[in-house]
Amino acid sequence: MNSVETMSINAIRVLSADAIQKANSGHPGLPLGCASVAYELWANHMNHNPANPNWANRDRFILSGGHGSMLLYSLLHLFGYGNLSIEDIKNFRQLGSLTPGHPEYGHTVGVEATTGPLGAGMGMAVGMAMAEAHLASVFNKEDAKIVDHYTYVLGGDGCMMEGISSEAFSLAGTLGLGKLIVFYDSNKISIEGSTDIAFTENVQKRFEAFGFQTITVEDGNDLVAIAAAINEAKADTKRPSLITVKTEIGYGCPAKQGKASAHGEPLGVDNVTALKENLNWPSMEPFYVPDEVYAHFAELAKSKATAEEEWNKTFADYCAKYPEMKELWDKYHSDVVDKELLENEEFWAYEDKADATRNLSGKQINKLKDILPNLVGGSADLAPSNKTNMSGCGDFSKDNYAGRNLHFGVREIAMAAIGNGLMLYGGLRAYVATFFVFSDYVKPMARLSSIMGLPLTFVLTHDSIGVGEDGPTHEPIEQLAMLRALPNFTVFRPCDATETAAAWYYAVTSKNTPTALVLTRQNLPQIAGSSKDALKGGYVIADSTKEVPDAIIIATGSEVTLAIGAKEELANAGIDVRVVSMPSMDVFEAQPKEYKEAVLPRACRKRVVVEALSDFGWGKYVGIDGEYVTMKGFGASAPAATLFKEFGFTVENVVNTVKNIL
Numbered sequence: 001m002n003s004v005e006t007m008s009i010n011a012i013r014v015l016s017a018d019a020i021q022k023a024n025s026g027h028p029g030l031p032l033g034c035a036s037v038a039y040e041l042w043a044n045h046m047n048h049n050p051a052n053p054n055w056a057n058r059d060r061f062i063l064s065g066g067h068g069s070m071l072l073y074s075l076l077h078l079f080g081y082g083n084l085s086i087e088d089i090k091n092f093r094q095l096g097s098l099t100p101g102h103p104e105y106g107h108t109v110g111v112e113a114t115t116g117p118l119g120a121g122m123g124m125a126v127g128m129a130m131a132e133a134h135l136a137s138v139f140n141k142e143d144a145k146i147v148d149h150y151t152y153v154l155g156g157d158g159c160m161m162e163g164i165s166s167e168a169f170s171l172a173g174t175l176g177l178g179k180l181i182v183f184y185d186s187n188k189i190s191i192e193g194s195t196d197i198a199f200t201e202n203v204q205k206r207f208e209a210f211g212f213q214t215i216t217v218e219d220g221n222d223l224v225a226i227a228a229a230i231n232e233a234k235a236d237t238k239r240p241s242l243i244t245v246k247t248e249i250g251y252g253c254p255a256k257q258g259k260a261s262a263h264g265e266p267l268g269v270d271n272v273t274a275l276k277e278n279l280n281w282p283s284m285e286p287f288y289v290p291d292e293v294y295a296h297f298a299e300l301a302k303s304k305a306t307a308e309e310e311w312n313k314t315f316a317d318y319c320a321k322y323p324e325m326k327e328l329w330d331k332y333h334s335d336v337v338d339k340e341l342l343e344n345e346e347f348w349a350y351e352d353k354a355d356a357t358r359n360l361s362g363k364q365i366n367k368l369k370d371i372l373p374n375l376v377g378g379s380a381d382l383a384p385s386n387k388t389n390m391s392g393c394g395d396f397s398k399d400n401y402a403g404r405n406l407h408f409g410v411r412e413i414a415m416a417a418i419g420n421g422l423m424l425y426g427g428l429r430a431y432v433a434t435f436f437v438f439s440d441y442v443k444p445m446a447r448l449s450s451i452m453g454l455p456l457t458f459v460l461t462h463d464s465i466g467v468g469e470d471g472p473t474h475e476p477i478e479q480l481a482m483l484r485a486l487p488n489f490t491v492f493r494p495c496d497a498t499e500t501a502a503a504w505y506y507a508v509t510s511k512n513t514p515t516a517l518v519l520t521r522q523n524l525p526q527i528a529g530s531s532k533d534a535l536k537g538g539y540v541i542a543d544s545t546k547e548v549p550d551a552i553i554i555a556t557g558s559e560v561t562l563a564i565g566a567k568e569e570l571a572n573a574g575i576d577v578r579v580v581s582m583p584s585m586d587v588f589e590a591q592p593k594e595y596k597e598a599v600l601p602r603a604c605r606k607r608v609v610v611e612a613l614s615d616f617g618w619g620k621y622v623g624i625d626g627e628y629v630t631m632k633g634f635g636a637s638a639p640a641a642t643l644f645k646e647f648g649f650t651v652e653n654v655v656n657t658v659k660n661i662l
Contacts, residue, residue, distance in 0.1 A: 004296045005223065009039045010279045011078060011293045013252055016070035017275055018286045019092035019099070021266045026093060026101065029262035030068025030156065032275075033220060033247035034185050037154070040226045041183075042075055043300050047149060049308045050079045050301045053110050056333075056426070057149050057311050060128050062113050064121025064155030065185065066102040067264065072111065073099045078289075078297040079304075082109025086287055105424065105452045113424055114452045117444055118155070119162030122182070123414045125153035126168040127421020129180035129240070130396070130406075131428055134376065135332070137401040139325060144318040146329075149179065150234065156185040157195050160203055164445075166210075167414030172240045173211025174409075176398030180240035181233045182212075185220075187249040193260045207242040220247030252279050332374040332427045337509050341371065347505070348532070350497030354523040357557070358461040360500040361519050362387025365431075368508060369393055369404070375508075376422065377431030377457070378406030380415045386433040386461045412438050416445030416458075423454040429508060433459035436518055437467075437476040439483060446514060450488040453512035457504075461519045463493065464612040465647060466558060468521075471637030481616035483516050490586045493518040494534065495541075495560035496526045499583050502534035506587065520558050522640055527560060530581065537587030538599055542567055542579040549578040551606040551658050554621055556582050559610040559629075559649065566610075566654035577658065578604075585617070606661050612649050627661050629654055 012035040020026035042048070046059045063072045070092065077084045084098060091097035098108050102116035112128075115121040129151040136147040159165055172180055184203060188195045204214040213236045215229045226245065233241035250262025253275040267275065276284055319326035341347055347367055350360065369375055369390040376396070379386045383405070394403035408415035415432050422430040434442060439460055449456045460479075467475045483491045490513050492503035500519070507515035533539035542564050544550070551570075555563035560581045567577045580599055582588060588596065600607075600621060607626035609618045615630035622628065629648055636643060644650065 004292060005039070007290060007293050008043075008078070008296055009035045010252070010281060011289050012039060012071065012074040013279065014276060014281055015074040015077070015089055015287065015289065017253070017267055017272050019070050019073070019089050021269065021272050022090060022286065023093040024266055026070060026266065027067040027264045028070070028267055029187075029189070029249040029264070030065055030185065031071035031074065032251045032253065032262070033187055033249045034068065034071055034154065034245075035251075036221045036223060037183060037185070037226055037245050037247070038071055038075055040223050041152060041230065042079065044227060045230045046152065047304070047307045049304050050081045050110075051305055052308060053081055055308045055311070057147060059149045060112050060125070060151045060425070062115065062121040062125045062128070062151070062153040063103055064115055064119065064125070064153050064159045066115030066121065069099070069101065069103050072103055073108070076108070076110040078294070079301050080298065084109065090287060113420070114448055117448070118158040119164035120417055120445065120448060121153055122155055122159055122165040123168040123417025123445065124421035124424060125151050125180060125182070126172045126177065126414070127418035128425045129172065129177040130175065130418065131422050131425035132179055133177060133401040134396065135427055139329060141318070141322065144314055146315060146318055150181055151179060152181050152183065154183040154185060156187065157190055157199060160184060161199055164413045164417060166206070167411035168417060169207065169210050169212065169240070171409060171411060171414065171418070174398070175396070176211070176238055177240045178237040181230070182240065182242045184242060184244045185247050186244050187247045189249045189258070189260050189263065191260060191263055204242065204244060211239055213239045213241040215241060215243045217243060217245045220245045221251070254278055328373065335511060337372065341505060341509070347371070348498065348501050350501070350526065352526050354525045355497065356521055356523050357494050357496070357500050357519040358385075358387045358521060360497045361459060361504065361517055362389070364501055364504040366391055368504065372429055372508065374427060375429045375431075376404045376406060377433070378408060379433040379459075380408045380412045380438070381410045382434055383407075385435070386459055388431065388433045388459055408432070412441035413445060416442045416449070419456045420445060420449055420452065420454055423456050424452070431457035431459055433461070435462045435474065436460040436479055437462070437474050439476070439479045439516070443482065446483070446489065446516075447486060449514040450486050453488065454514060455507070455510040455512065456514045457507040458514065458516040459519065460516055462521045463518045463557060464520070465631070465635040465643045466520055466522045466612065466640045467635075468640035468643060469637055472634040475635035476613065477631050477634055478614045478616065480518060480613045484585055484617050488513050490515045490584060491518060492516065492584045493557040494583050495557055495581055496524055496530050498526075498530040498532070499534040499581070502532060503583065506535060518557065522558065524558055525561055527564065534581070534583050535587070536591050536595065537584040537589070538580055538582040540578060540599055541581040544576040544578040546576045548601060548603045550576045551608065551662060552578045552580055552600060552604050553608050553610060553654065553658065554580045554582050555610040557611070559612055562649060562651060562654060563610050565651040566658065569651055569655045570658055573659075575658065575662065606658075608654065608657050608661065610649070610654055612644070612647070625661065627657050629657055
């Protein structure tokens with residue numbers, strides 16, 4: 001290691017320590033321990049261009065151990081990404097800064113994924129590697145490799161303990177993702193102390209079982225060994241690789257090195273000074289970086305542009321030789337869906353017979369597959385039940401990366417993280433699917449979808465006590481309220497074919513918001529009053545004759561038919577009721593006040609909501625004069641029709657509920 005390399009690595013450490021100390025908050029352990037690994041990778045192996053962070057064929061780097069964010073911010077600053085200035089480094093963890101406590105996608109230039117929940121970055125990295133493999137199979141020619149790069153991910157013992165990592169890497173090994181390289185920061189320390197208290201497994205053996213190549217670097221500061229490991233990982237094109245790097249948490253700080261206290265608290269003023277002295281740093285001034293270090297990183301950044309320049313020439317020749325592929329490339333990388341989709345009669349057409357909305361969704365997917373060639377997706381081993389298979393599109397596997405049907409196995413949380421990775425990569429439109437009750441497994445990664453503004457689509461079927469005989473473990477109750485509570489997350493629970501088409505239209509045209517489609521197992525009739533007004537979230541599906549109705553019944557999904565039946569019965573009793581279908585509260589809330597007032601006039605305070613799930617969240621529409629026909633507890637095991645009757649989802653009960661509030 002020459003002197004400028006030593007100084008450059010230590011600059012990462014010093015900037016990290018100073019920023020954390022100034023904020024009086026943060027995690028110095030990982031940046032100090034992994035500085036050499038990160039430097040060697042970014043400086044000498046990773047294809048990236050700080051002048052164009054969004055270059056399509058760049059290598060991706062995800063910091064799964066997002067708490068070590070100052071490692072990433074130091075790299076981005078020193079390499080000159082997005083003019084991330086020393087002032088930004090000084091404002092680490094401060095309101096409005098470009099250096100928040102954990103890396104945030106779309107907020108800081110160069111951050112590929114929002115990370116922090118341990119293991120999440122591992123799953124997203126698998127998604128990115130899958131995206132690379134798929135797009136390479138679509139676009140590459142023998143004389144032109146347009147998509148050809150690596151996905152790197154760095155995490156520690158905590159990431160390896162989290163179950164999501166095992167789920168994701170089990171699939172990665174099965175798929176033979178040879179361009180996925182995982183760095184395992186093995187320092188044997190977690191917050192509570194030595195990992196021996198809870199984590200003694202042989203991680204390398206586990207990864208061998210997954211189908212990974214495993215490599216070990218004994219000294220995390222040995223650049224030659226790190227370089228050799230990366231080259232060895234790249235040489236194995238058939239298997240993903242795990243590089244275990246044995247590091248010392250808090251390296252360089254005498255009082256903290258190798259101790260749990262280095263993980264998640266500032267080193268302390270005296271210890272920062274001791275760190276700098278121990279590293280022979282030339283100044284005790286906070287945030288000082290020698291000019292020769294900045295010059296070295298600037299030279300590295302300049303050299304990095306060469307790879308993109310060569311790729312740009314290759315891509316230009318490719319486009320000239322294969323104009324049809326250039327047209328397809330542009331279609332993949334455009335966020336504009338077929339402009340005529342809204343008026344596409346075939347997309348909105350349906351057969352006028354009773355059908356489950358999961359089946360109707362499957363039909364929409366198979367219409368969309370021809371409109372959106374970059375649509376990919378699948379289920380957590382439930383495609384036959386979720387109806388998510390795209391006919392004639394092949395299965396994605398290590399023998400066929402061109403396949404568009406993804407098989408995640410029974411791995412819901414990893415599936416959602418992988419879906420995020422597919423969307424983060426660019427060029428693809430992805431959906432993932434499972435039973436609605438298992439959205440509990442999906443939710444942490446759906447939350448990251450929302451935070452990152454990724455328009456990933458979640459297909460969630462078997463949506464209520466209509467599941468029937470499988471009983472309360474499989475009958476969702478509170479899950480709809482959970483997803484509705486997520487900021488920047490749109491939930492649709494459609495009642496028929498038209499509303500299901502509207503839900504899919506909304507999902508594939510969304511730019512920055514994930515969408516969940518909550519769908520029935522049981523057949524539902526097509527409703528005469530349903531329309532594209534479902535795109536407004538809530539609308540009058542069966543109106544009263546009076547301008548101000550006697551009462552309003554608000555319903556979603558399978559209960560809309562029930563509400564309309566109750567309206568007809570009430571009319572016989574001289575009670576004039578309006579029925580409002582509310583497939584999406586989220587979209588309805590975004591409508592102008594005038595529209596919302598027209599649908600739910602304040603003059604009518606007698607309102608009943610009918611939904612075979614929890615009533616949580618409905619109060620703002622029902623008010624203090626309204627009433628609920630909803631679930632008050634868990635379901636039971638019996639045929640669906642029996643359960644709906646048992647729990648009061650009958651025309652008679654809805655009618656009586658309306659009468660009681662009048």
